[in-house]
Amino acid sequence: MIVMKFGGTSVGNAERIKDIVEIVRSQINRKPVVVVSAFSGVTDSLISAANSAVNGNPALEGLKRRHFEVIEGLGIGTSVIWRELEELEILMRDISPLKELTPRTLDTVMSFGERIAAKIIAEYMTKEGLDARAYNSYDIGFVTDSNFGNAEVLPETETNLQKFLRIPEVHIPVVTGFLAKDKNGYITTVGRGGSDYTASIIGSALDAEEIQIWTDVDGILTADPKIVKNARTVDVVSYKEASELAFLGAKVLHPKTILPAIKKNIPVRILNTYNPTHKGTTVLAHVNKKSGITSIACKRNIKIIVIHSPEMFLFHGFLHKIFKIFDEMAISVDFISTSEVSISLTIDGKYDTTKLVEELRKLAAVEVKNNRATVSVIGVLPGNAPVIPGRIYTSFEDKNIDVEMISAGAWKINETIVVKEEDANDAVRILHETLFGE
Numbered sequence: 153m154i155v156m157k158f159g160g161t162s163v164g165n166a167e168r169i170k171d172i173v174e175i176v177r178s179q180i181n182r183k184p185v186v187v188v189s190a191f192s193g194v195t196d197s198l199i200s201a202a203n204s205a206v207n208g209n210p211a212l213e214g215l216k217r218r219h220f221e222v223i224e225g226l227g228i229g230t231s232v233i234w235r236e237l238e239e240l241e242i243l244m245r246d247i248s249p250l251k252e253l254t255p256r257t258l259d260t261v262m263s264f265g266e267r268i269a270a271k272i273i274a275e276y277m278t279k280e281g282l283d284a285r286a287y288n289s290y291d292i293g294f295v296t297d298s299n300f301g302n303a304e305v306l307p308e309t310e311t312n313l314q315k316f317l318r319i320p321e322v323h324i325p326v327v328t329g330f331l332a333k334d335k336n337g338y339i340t341t342v343g344r345g346g347s348d349y350t351a352s353i354i355g356s357a358l359d360a361e362e363i364q365i366w367t368d369v370d371g372i373l374t375a376d377p378k379i380v381k382n383a384r385t386v387d388v389v390s391y392k393e394a395s396e397l398a399f400l401g402a403k404v405l406h407p408k409t410i411l412p413a414i415k416k417n418i419p420v421r422i423l424n425t426y427n428p429t430h431k432g433t434t435v436l437a438h439v440n441k442k443s444g445i446t447s448i449a450c451k452r453n454i455k456i457i458v459i460h461s462p463e464m465f466l467f468h469g470f471l472h473k474i475f476k477i478f479d480e481m482a483i484s485v486d487f488i489s490t491s492e493v494s495i496s497l498t499i500d501g502k503y504d505t506t507k508l509v510e511e512l513r514k515l516a517a518v519e520v521k522n523n524r525a526t527v528s529v530i531g532v533l534p535g536n537a538p539v540i541p542g543r544i545y546t547s548f549e550d551k552n553i554d555v556e557m558i559s560a561g562a563w564k565i566n567e568t569i570v571v572k573e574e575d576a577n578d579a580v581r582i583l584h585e586t587l588f589g590e
């Protein structure tokens with residue numbers, strides 16, 4: 153069997169849904185389990201509707217219209233979602249007098265996006281001759297802890313799924329992504345964008361042949377196509393590369409989402425609903441690649457903190473004191489580079505550094521540089537000589553791009569440079585040209 157996950161823009165309107173049904177049909181003999189997330193934008197709309205319900209105005213009209221439009225476009229009856237809509241309306245009415253929105257209630261509110269999507273898609277598939285049935289993921293075994301909004305899936309989910317989701321099924325199961333229940337029976341969600349995770353857990357529990365994540369790009373590209381016009385798709389990436397890429401700013405799957413699949417050595421394919429015959433990118437646990445560059449990623453809104461202390465730097469315990477301050481402020485450090493007298497670190501631009509700087513200044517001179525970007529080269533990098541940095545510096549020479557920091561990952565899988573944000577696009581383009589020869 154295979155798992156086919158369709159989310160967000162792949163289920164944005166009636167036309168898209170018609171397309172995905174044909175995609176499912178084309179692989180029908182591989183016994184697909186379909187996982188769906190809410191139609192694009194619906195989860196956000198549900199959150200704002202819940203917030204306005206707190207202020208006494210549960211605005212559901214837009215959401216209802218949105219779903220009725222899709223239903224009409226598909227030529228099915230509205231009755232398939234009456235029950236869910238009624239439940240949602242009652243829930244919203246109950247929120248108003250409470251004047252507060254707990255994370256638990258919000259999870260139940262959000263759940264309607266996936267529940268309604270699964271119902272509509274299963275109904276349409278059946279109308280089109282694919283006998284499908286909608287399942288709420290919590291009815292087929294998804295159990296989590298009670299950390300509403302970002303719940304952890306519990307291990308018993310695996311055996312539950314094996315029991316409740318009998319394959320081969322007579323029907324094609326269309327399962328809600330993102331949702332589960334805790335042990336007290338309350339609906340939980342597994343974190344924004346979590347439908348991929350649901351798909352991966354189902355695939356892993358049922359030993360799927362592969363897990364397909366259908367999206368709106370041709371997989372993982374050599375660079376962001378908005379920056380590099382001739383960026384091309386990478387056929388295969390290792391799990392390590394995929395996680396580095398996600399961390400370093402590429403818009404690929406969140407590594408956590410595919411971990412259950414990778415642990416069981418199940419290939420995860422990223423495919424494009426707009427271009428279904430393209431083979432996309434396959435993420436594998438291990439890739440036998442001796443060396444080669446996979447992709448260039450870029451992350452903006454980074455701050456550099458430069459700590460300078462000629463006298464103190466070589467004293468033992470100094471670095472410990474510095475990192476203790478970061479730790480106490482719960483600020484996570486991404487890259488570090490050191491010299492004899494100073495240390496430069498990067499942190500996410502979202503952090504307010506006022507207090508941090510105040511504390512650090514008790515130990516050393518501190519400078520904060522805002523509006524920086526990291527540009528990273530990911531791949532299996534040559535083992536010894538600093539080949540990549542050399543080529544990076546040479547290619548930047550006459551372009552007036554200042555490389556302010558450089559840092560290599562321990563896995564020999566990434567080299568990252570830090571530049572001014574305004575230079576980031578140029579840096580990505582030049583690197584792509586230098587390293588991919590295009």
Ligand code: ASP
Nearest residue numbers: 189195330344345346347
């Ligand atoms: N609908 C959920 C979200 O918007 C889950 C998902 O899309 O995977 O976060």
Ligand code: MG
Nearest residue numbers: 159160345348
């Ligand atoms: Mg997603």
